[in-house]
Amino acid sequence: MRRLLALDGRDELTTAHVRLVASALCVSERTVWNWLSVARREGRTGPRPRPRFTVTREIRELLALWGGNVSAVHRELAARAARAPSPDPVPSLSVLHRAVVRDLSVGERVGLRSGEAGRRRHDVFGKRPPVYRNACWEGDHKRVPVRVDVEGQVVCPWVTWFVDVATKVIVGVAVTPHEPGRDAVLAALRTGISRAGPYGPFGGLPGRVRVDRGKEFLCRTVVRALGGFAVPVEDLPAYTPYRKGTIEALNSAVEEMFLVSLPGYTRRARPLGVHRREEVGDLLSFADFVKALLDWVAWWNAEHHPAGLEDNRTPRQAWEADATSLEDVPEEQLAFFALEDDGRVRKMSTSGVRWRRRFYIAAWMVGHVGTRVRLRYLPHYDGQIEVFSAEHPDQHLGTAYLAEEATLEQRRALSSVREKKARALKADLKAAEKLRRTRYTATTTPDVPRPRRAITGQQARTEIASAKAADLAARALPDLIPPRDPPTGWIHPRPRPDTVPRSPAPDDVDGTAPASHEE
Numbered sequence: 246m247r248r249l250l251a252l253d254g255r256d257e258l259t260t261a262h263v264r265l266v267a268s269a270l271c272v273s274e275r276t277v278w279n280w281l282s283v284a285r286r287e288g289r290t291g292p293r294p295r296p297r298f299t300v301t302r303e304i305r306e307l308l309a310l311w312g313g314n315v316s317a318v319h320r321e322l323a324a325r326a327a328r329a330p331s332p333d334p335v336p337s338l339s340v341l342h343r344a345v346v347r348d349l350s351v352g353e354r355v356g357l358r359s360g361e362a363g364r365r366r367h368d369v370f371g372k373r374p375p376v377y378r379n380a381c382w383e384g385d386h387k388r389v390p391v392r393v394d395v396e397g398q399v400v401c402p403w404v405t406w407f408v409d410v411a412t413k414v415i416v417g418v419a420v421t422p423h424e425p426g427r428d429a430v431l432a433a434l435r436t437g438i439s440r441a442g443p444y445g446p447f448g449g450l451p452g453r454v455r456v457d458r459g460k461e462f463l464c465r466t467v468v469r470a471l472g473g474f475a476v477p478v479e480d481l482p483a484y485t486p487y488r489k490g491t492i493e494a495l496n497s498a499v500e501e502m503f504l505v506s507l508p509g510y511t512r513r514a515r516p517l518g519v520h521r522r523e524e525v526g527d528l529l530s531f532a533d534f535v536k537a538l539l540d541w542v543a544w545w546n547a548e549h550h551p552a553g554l555e556d557n558r559t560p561r562q563a564w565e566a567d568a569t570s571l572e573d574v575p576e577e578q579l580a581f582f583a584l585e586d587d588g589r590v591r592k593m594s595t596s597g598v599r600w601r602r603r604f605y606i607a608a609w610m611v612g613h614v615g616t617r618v619r620l621r622y623l624p625h626y627d628g629q630i631e632v633f634s635a636e637h638p639d640q641h642l643g644t645a646y647l648a649e650e651a652t653l654e655q656r657r658a659l660s661s662v663r664e665k666k667a668r669a670l671k672a673d674l675k676a677a678e679k680l681r682r683t684r685y686t687a688t689t690t691p692d693v694p695r696p697r698r699a700i701t702g703q704q705a706r707t708e709i710a711s712a713k714a715a716d717l718a719a720r721a722l723p724d725l726i727p728p729r730d731p732p733t734g735w736i737h738p739r740p741r742p743d744t745v746p747r748s749p750a751p752d753d754v755d756g757t758a759p760a761s762h763e764e
Contacts, residue, residue, distance in 0.1 A: 392509035
């Protein structure tokens with residue numbers, strides 16, 4: 246229509262133009278002439294806009310309040326209109342439904358029902374441009390949903406690993422029976438950087454390491470260890486898993502392809518009414534689980550064909566096909582990678598080296614008593630330490646081990662005692678919580694709740710009196726024992742001039758002041 250109006254403004258519009266447009270739009274010539282007359286008269290080239298109900302800010306807030314339930318929002322609007330009449334009529338339920346579907350996207354409607362995680366499933370994410378090997382690593386922790394046996398206790402271990410973004414090679418892995426700390430991150434990084442057996446041939450120094458806001462990844466020890474090799478740590482915003490999609494895809498793949506087949510998998514579908522878990526004897530030991538996981542990692546790198554690699558290659562083939570040079574770190578530097586310095590100079594004695602009130606010994610210490618040394622250790626591990634010369638900090642003297650380490654039976658007995666104490670304390674706290682809380686009966690009418698357990702006034706007075714009798718702070722008498730005189734060697738404060746007491750005159754025997762000369 247704008248083209249026809251332009252021709253009409255220049256007096257170039259003919260019937261042939263109208264006939265051509267009508268033929269192209271499959272309408273009659275009269276319809277096109279009517280559109281032209283409306284455009285000349287009203288200045289619009291489209292259908293006449295009709296008033297319709299739109300979703301306002303108030304409607305969005307109500308949708309968030311009611312979890313995306315449009316019917317509940319309509320009832321709320323009707324109740325408000327009944328309490329306080331408004332000039333704007335309440336739309337019908339069908340009109341409100343159409344407005345919500347028209348004005349809100351699918352992701353917004355799902356987000357109002359299930360939150361940010363649901364809304365994100367309807368977003369479109371771009372793909373990062375291809376990079377070369379070791380250009381970027383991504384690291385993460387994953388709690389393994391598999392129950393394993395650790396010295397008679399059933400735990401779900403954690404895995405910490407790093408994956409190369411370009412080739413999808415798993416370069417470093419570390420497993421802990423509990424929630425990992427910075428020691429797990431450092432161990433996984435060391436296996437990733439080292440290319441010597443059994444960790445090679447993958448590894449080398451990465452261009453950067455991309456992690457989320459995990460405190461273990463961003464601690465001073467990890468940043469300092471990587472900073473020593475000029476490797477920056479890229480901290481991603483929280484709750485943005487799509488920004489490190491390679492490691493997130495690996496976390497999902499290991500569960501779907503490997504963990505689901507292991508005994509003790511906690512997310513396995515079970516028949517209705519069956520809640521019995523495997524016994525401890527049926528579970529994998531921690532060592533067997535670590536071996537099975539490392540075998541799966543080797544299979545992933547050498548035999549699996551993940552999506553996204555060219556020519557349906559395996560991660561190993563993609564790594565070997567990349568001609569980018571690798572930056573290796575000498576093994577003598579990696580031997581003490583990320584060890585923390587004790588910061589003190591100690592002297593070796595006949596009992597060994599004392600650290601944290603315990604002694605560490607080794608065979609190489611014979612003949613070195615009196616040597617001044619400095620210590621380095623792996624975070625969260627005190628079973629062994631590395632001893633260096635205090636005069637030459639780069640000179641490594643050797644490894645020292647804890648002199649009197651407890652046996653396995655002693656550690657199990659200690660764990661049993663601690664568990665008994667924890668259970669006893671838990672029982673006491675639960676009993677105290679029952680005494681502290683007053684439980685009420687269920688009610689079906691808007692009435693004052695009634696306690697389930699009724700007590701008499703005499704019982705209440707007796708318990709209150711016994712509590713006061715047992716309160717030692719209330720019974721304490723601050724002036725029961727008077728303070729002693731200060732020692733004679735202490736320096737007493739000087740009194741102020743206006744507070745010095747006047748001594749009586751010699752003739753003032755009865756304490757009355759003598760008469761003055763004026764009198």
